[in-house]
Amino acid sequence: MLSRSPIGQSVPRREGVAKVTGAAKYTDDLVFVGAWYGKTVRSTIPAGRLRSISLDPAFDWSQVVVVTAADIPGENVVHLIRDDQPVLARVGGDIRHKEEPILLLAAPDRPTLEAAARHVRPEYEPSTPVYELDGALEVYSTIQITKGDVDAVQGEVIERTFKVGLQEQLYIEPQGAIAIPEPGGAIRIIGSLQCPYYVHRALKRALKLTDAQAIVVQAETGGGFGGKEEYPSMVAIHAALLARKAGRPVRLIYDRHEDLAATTKRHPGVITHRTTVGKDGTLRAQDIEIVLDGGGYCTLTPVVLSRAAIHAAGPYSCPNVRIRAKAVATNTPPNGAFRGFGAPQSLFAAELMVEHVAERLGISSVDLRSKWMLRLGDTTATGQVLTESVGSELVLDAALKAAATVQPSNRPTVRRGRGLSLVFHGSGFTGSGEKKLQGTIGFEALADGTFRILTASTEIGQGTKTIFCQLAADALGVSLDQVVLAPQDTSLVPDSGPTVASRTAMIVGRLVQEAAVEIKQRLGRGEKAPLAIQKSYIQPDSLSWDETNYRGDAYPIYAWACTIADVDVDLVTGEVRVTDLVTAVDCGKALHPVMAEGQIEGGTLQAVGWATIEEIKMKDGGYQNDRLATYLIPTALDAPRIRTILVENPYSRGPFGAKGIGELPMDGPAPAIIAAIHDATGVWLDEIPATPEKVLAACALR
């Protein structure tokens, strides 16, 4: 028995040795004898109708498997929210975006596969594509949040509109799945994915499989960040259709170009704030409009919009709030889940609005935040009363204390500046999401004296495997090596819900802890191993949510962060370099401090990239820079020195007080950086990324 609890200790990562020796097996590392290679043929037009597809008779098709929409045994949908996205466009059916899948191929070797792809002859009837948010094709969803009456308020009104751009998740391991036909009509999928049961459900619908016939297994996964939340369902269904027709395993592994060109991005959007304040800086009203571009199919857009809307007022207390949000369809590749899930977009606007109001009033924006920020007992835009673990003051104080004085740059053309942001992020699913989902885990005491956790929560780098074992070992009072995890395989583990929404450690981790406690009690009462139990999430009665009116407890709890960014702006080149960044994060409790810091630092750098260099240029409905040579993410040389301060402010229902922090670090850096650019140059940018072109243009207008 271990006397020292592993909680709060930065124990070695469970799969650490495998990862540093090259032994860890990612999807493309797995060998299946006799497997063929798969490929997706995609539309080259952004809008129109697929008139026909023919196969060039001059090509030898005897060694190639071809799958079209007609080969789909079940429904031709990638099941998610709206079921509007086809697995493959059908002949006579609509094309809603470039790179839309129209046909699948498999061949025994790559040269044959590539040659076959060149001999597929699709014909289209193009129509006029729609890219503008104003004249959009359709509205995917709308949300209105109302608190008080913004129209009845008097005072000084400040209005500003902000724009945010597309962003690629850029996990370093591209999307991929291998499908293996098994006896009894079953299909086994092994893939790079975040949510085994999302894939499981989608596979059942499209291939008309039973629960047992659809088997989904997560391989070691090289990053997700939301990008492997919904898209793997598409990859898996495609691989499965090919494998079923070929009667052999098929590997469908995207290269980077295909991954960049075809898979989901962060929703771009336009956000307008009209803020009413009193002369003393009192926040009287926030009137906010949000429009997000969902792209060609709905994917997770309504849920992204929901999180955007709920966070749109920022972490501030305001008696009168109106948030009108909508997400629309355009003829671009669908946008989807990406760390932060709408909140980074709306918080970017909210935080810069504080700066603009402070500037108009001639007071410090830090003072204004202190005046406005939500504190214990305050009420959010949805009417949620914050009853515990409100970290606003703690993180603001911690970040201000930690940031050194800004020294001027010694380069004559460079101006240095500092900016700050304060954000909050709801942990876990929105509203009744966790209640509806009822995430479940299994827990076993085995006859050999070890314990086994059965969960569909996936390890994607953030530390799920390590944290779950820490929680179980602590509750049982055993050493870490006495706890093992069952593979993330839908034929073995129950549906713990998707690995998204900053919910894994907080919601599923808590279930692991509760299950371990129960097992220990039962063993203590004389029951004998083997013992197996299941635990499902039970929503506390104290939480209530009105989905129709968007009123009530939007999230079980919020995590908080204050970020201070220092930037150098080169007035000649327009280049923005984030040099130093301090971020104080109220995580409730750091179950594993090194992993918590690492997750925050990684999210922070993604946000720095979004704010500065990560830009996608559109051309004819497609992405112009769809290669890693042209879509740039920060390197070690571009990355600022990042200092993380973990503030522990426990939440009563989190394991040991832990709150979800996976998405939070994506929220704060962008507005802090834009404020820092203003501090350095005197110009305000309303749009990110702050590319040299935008910075120079703004400076020239000044």
Add this chain to the structure above:
Amino acid sequence: MRFTLNGSPVSLDVLGSRRLLDVLREELGLTGTKEGCGEGECGACSVLINGEVVDSCLVAVGQVEDCDVLTVEGLADGKQLTALQQAFINHGAAQCGICTPGMLLAAHVLLQRTNRPSADDVRVGLAGNLCRCTGYTKIIEAVLSCTT
């Protein structure tokens, strides 16, 4: 063709124009070397050729005739991790782990060449290897912890 791989001689009958990356992964079963972009931008496929960090997706296997090739599988001595590998675990430098093999090799060379690298030296040394999980902070800490 012949070359030395992780200290042992190998002899292969393969097309010289095949990518070293594919030959390592598919013919020799060394899947620690990863493909992230296939165009020399991400560094996930980094290997050492005669001690130089090279993107193996850009190298035809014919080019390594008689060369010394080191992959991530050749770093540890049996089960004994190198100090750098251990530091990556201790400092949380490997998260999803897909960039880790390439990152380790780039850091390995840096530590061999530079006696006491500064944090900025490490940033320069690892600039060809992209990581999307860590923000690089923990990787830099891990590398610096291996200097005396």
